Amino acid sequence: MKIIDGKRISAEIKDELREKVAAYKAEGVEITLAVIQVGNDPASSVYVGNKKKACEYIGIRSLAYELPEETAEAELLALIENLNERADVNGILVQLPLPKHIDEEKVLNTISPLKDVDGFHPMNVGALCIGKEGFVSCTPAGIIELLKRSDVEIAGKECVVIGRSNIVGKPMALLLLRENGTVTITHSKTKDLKEVCSRADILVVAIGRPKMITADYVKEGAVVIDVGIHRGEGNKLCGDVDYDQVAPKCSAITPVPGGVGPMTIAMLMKNCVESIQLQK
Numbered sequence: 001m002k003i004i005d006g007k008r009i010s011a012e013i014k015d016e017l018r019e020k021v022a023a024y025k026a027e028g029v030e031i032t033l034a035v036i037q038v039g040n041d042p043a044s045s046v047y048v049g050n051k052k053k054a055c056e057y058i059g060i061r062s063l064a065y066e067l068p069e070e071t072a073e074a075e076l077l078a079l080i081e082n083l084n085e086r087a088d089v090n091g092i093l094v095q096l097p098l099p100k101h102i103d104e105e106k107v108l109n110t111i112s113p114l115k116d117v118d119g120f121h122p123m124n125v126g127a128l129c130i131g132k133e134g135f136v137s138c139t140p141a142g143i144i145e146l147l148k149r150s151d152v153e154i155a156g157k158e159c160v161v162i163g164r165s166n167i168v169g170k171p172m173a174l175l176l177l178r179e180n181g182t183v184t185i186t187h188s189k190t191k192d193l194k195e196v197c198s199r200a201d202i203l204v205v206a207i208g209r210p211k212m213i214t215a216d217y218v219k220e221g222a223v224v225i226d227v228g229i230h231r232g233e234g235n236k237l238c239g240d241v242d243y244d245q246v247a248p249k250c251s252a253i254t255p256v257p258g259g260v261g262p263m264t265i266a267m268l269m270k271n272c273v274e275s276i277q278l279q280k
């Protein structure tokens, strides 16, 4: 059984990006990411802090906009429109969740699709759907990198995705399809989830329920990717997969922490660097 090391692979990607950014700088091209946070949700502050740190490491300039909780929707939209127009800003990221009085969908749809490094704009989702170039949601894009860099063949394989969220499950299924996997999407209304999952050569789990996937969901020799993150007993992190039970059955598995998690930021950085090509 192989443990897919997301920490090592994400570090590898960040080092590759650092070199690319240095080459751009040598040509006089600087990459800038604008990060907007509204309010001071502690988890969001940690995520934003990590994104800033990653920018610093890679050599991307980051602009931080820390707006108070009571910021009006119109004010936030105006800021985004201003950043859309600025030629010196390549990527715009609005940290979610937003306060309840702000319409999240409206905000995400206001970000220019050419600067939408999170890949949430309907234009980018549509581009992924019809196989055109565009920004792809970072967590599922990171999972494809994990599979490729661990020499897991996707073409022709039975791939089962649990979860159909817009951020993880749906784009994950589309990406696996793009890699020529035979893809099944399952969700809370799926009948006999165990039976469907146990057909999978590659099982991607994005449910949001601690340790729900036990050994009886998994085929002998399957590759299991665990997207879930939870704080379990004794403040210990765990995923949606019961790792101790499932790992011995797998040919490869991602741990939590140190699997999918670190890839999300690495792919955000990759999207920032690739924005230069898309914007040309």
Ligand code: NAD
Pocket: 139, 162, 163, 164, 165, 166, 167, 168, 169, 186, 187, 188, 189, 190, 193, 206, 207, 208, 209, 227, 228, 229, 230, 260, 261, 264
């Ligand atoms: P979500 O709540 O939006 O979606 C969960 C999906 O699971 C839904 O589509 C639902 O149909 C399905 N589901 C719920 N209960 C089910 C059941 N009993 N059987 C089968 N399907 C069921 O969640 P999300 O945003 O997709 O995130 C999923 C998990 O991944 C969460 O734990 C989240 O914290 C984590 N996550 C991690 C990263 C990362 O960077 N590692 C990024 C995003 C999300």
